[in-house]
Amino acid sequence: MKINIIVGSIRGSRGSDKVANWVKTSADEAGLGAEFTIVDLKDYDLPLFAESQLPMAQQNRQETGAVKEWLDAMSDADGFIFVTPEYNHGIPSALKNAIDYLDFQLMKKPIAIASHGAMGGARANEQLRLIINSNLGGLPISNSVTLKAPVAFEEVVGDNGRLVEQYVREQKPLDSLLENIVWYTEALKTAREK
Template sequence: MTKIGIIIGSTRPGRLGPKVAGWVHDVAAQRADAVFELVDLADFRLPLFDQAVAPAMGGTGGPEAQAWVRTIDTFDGFVFVTPEYNQQLPGAIKNAIDFVYGGWANKAAGIVSYGVAGGSGAAAQLRQMCGLLGLADVPTQVSLHLTSDFEGFTVFAPSESRTRLLGELLDCVVAWSAALEPVRSARAASIA
């Protein structure tokens, strides 16, 4: 069965990511077409990327990076849950993405972003990265605004329309992940 990782893209104290990702997981858990798993970057304690040999060239990093790479390898697709810091992608998710190379290829990704402007700047940067890594980013996106989707900027209260949009995003991520399975299998066979 298709396996989708829901990645919490922030590690800072007081972050809203676990609340948003929990909502994504709760909605996804009602589906029978894939298995969904929360992946919290904070659990991996990745150092700043400082590898002498890039992952694209065979670099593997230390034990934290190796655990992260092994985790990413187990998924067929992803939903990135990302905040926006100063209209940019958080350093934690950019750093984590840099530790992996082949594990992103030929998989699908959806984006759930949040922030004052709905996380649009972070989502745009993440889409650019997806393209460069061979991740097929689905066109549907959920943008959550701190002023309308959070009460007092902290209590997450998504509307019914946001939940419907999330369902559409999950439909795409699951379908695209399944459609790319033959490509992943052919790639794995050529490497073996």
């Protein structure tokens, strides 16, 4: 059972990579019986989405290059945790662009969201929930993490992938999210295989 952790920002001074590292470290240490893999949008040089039709409407769709690599990385996962900052009251444009390329990769698969920012990224969290629950067929779980960190993320998540002491209170919501995403991933994978 594979769960992808999507790093939703490509900026140089981003915090999403550190938050994703915290999510993966916590998941690995919890021993939940799933393989957690970080998928970083920065590794995919995706062009601006400008296809003439929605991906789901295209029969015999043939993608190449970075788009194919992105779709392949998303296709082999059974569940997802999207890590997103909040930029201008919403998700980053790079994340929305990457999602626009998806066709059936999220269909009937559980999605968890870990947002972060000065106000916890709550607006980005809600916006992403709406996007994923649209025509993409992803199933957002009720648990989410809203990491409130008005400082640089180097001061929140250490190099070891763990929260620094003053932010330890944020660990419990993540632990709950991880338990639930694994439960839903297993349940929906079993149902999809019937």
